[in-house]
Amino acid sequence: MTEFTPLSGTLGGLLIGLAAALLWIANGRIAGISGILGQSLWPDERGQRGWRLAFLLGLPLGAGIVALVDGPLAVQIEATPPALVLAGLLVGFGTRLGNGCTSGHGVCGIGRGSGRSILATLTFMTVAAVVVFVMRHATGAAT
Amino acid sequence: MRTTLIALLSGTLFGAGLAVSQMTNPAKVLAFLDVTGDWDPSLAFVMGTALLVSAIAHRLPRRLMPATLRAHVPDSPGTSSLAGIDRRLVGGAALFGVGWGLAGFCPGPALAALVTGSSQVLLFTAAMVVGMGAFRFVTRVGSDVSTSSDG
Numbered sequence: 001m002t003e004f005t006p007l008s009g010t011l012g013g014l015l016i017g018l019a020a021a022l023l024w025i026a027n028g029r030i031a032g033i034s035g036i037l038g039q040s041l042w043p044d045e046r047g048q049r050g051w052r053l054a055f056l057l058g059l060p061l062g063a064g065i066v067a068l069v070d071g072p073l074a075v076q077i078e079a080t081p082p083a084l085v086l087a088g089l090l091v092g093f094g095t096r097l098g099n100g101c102t103s104g105h106g107v108c109g110i111g112r113g114s115g116r117s118i119l120a121t122l123t124f125m126t127v128a129a130v131v132v133f134v135m136r137h138a139t140g141a142a143t
Numbered sequence: 144m145r146t147t148l149i150a151l152l153s154g155t156l157f158g159a160g161l162a163v164s165q166m167t168n169p170a171k172v173l174a175f176l177d178v179t180g181d182w183d184p185s186l187a188f189v190m191g192t193a194l195l196v197s198a199i200a201h202r203l204p205r206r207l208m209p210a211t212l213r214a215h216v217p218d219s220p221g222t223s224s225l226a227g228i229d230r231r232l233v234g235g236a237a238l239f240g241v242g243w244g245l246a247g248f249c250p251g252p253a254l255a256a257l258v259t260g261s262s263q264v265l266l267f268t269a270a271m272v273v274g275m276g277a278f279r280f281v282t283r284v285g286s287d288v289s290t291s292s293d294g
Contacts, residue, residue: 012163
């Protein structure tokens, strides 16, 4: 369906890894995006909102810089608007309940060797793969 | 000020990485998750490389840490145990997995893709924020659940 792109994948992964390394080594913070977003909206600690908002602002900024250099970003969305809303609600609620997402558990947590993060990552990847399987292959839809 | 600038730089690198690796494209993510279909393993390279770099940084020997970081980190690492695994962790990850599989967006790529101005990305992101707010509401109403530092 999409082209196999190991080189840009590796380069992108390198940038993501460096971003997480920088935030950890220089600021002592975990680059977990769901946590940073949740804590920037509903903070548990005082005086820690500024760096979180700066980090979040960087995400579209960095993607925008790549788009300027490399051409517009491809964003192909198959989900219908109601499905997008349901998915967004589940991602928002689930990542706060489970204390992390692909970045916090998948990249940083596993990197630290956290058993919690390994289990969380295995869980969300398996569940997501099952959902895609059901939608694409088990419902009789032609995709 | 320095902390804020570093966070901005980190976020910018992160967003650039998501864009370069095309994690900002849900079709690409779903093609990775579609292991029994026309599988695109590209995102394994993204996660593998990111994990490798992050693992080196997060396992930095104590003597190589900047003093500011050393203050954040306990003497013994002790994070590799299975302690603290509970239904909340697995249930949250499972709910997140359903949403991720439905749309192909997780939080970082959705925020990065906002730069395209796509109304669909905005819709997903708005719903995600509402979902986080709902969690906040539920935990505020119930007993105070402390948040750990996973991410």
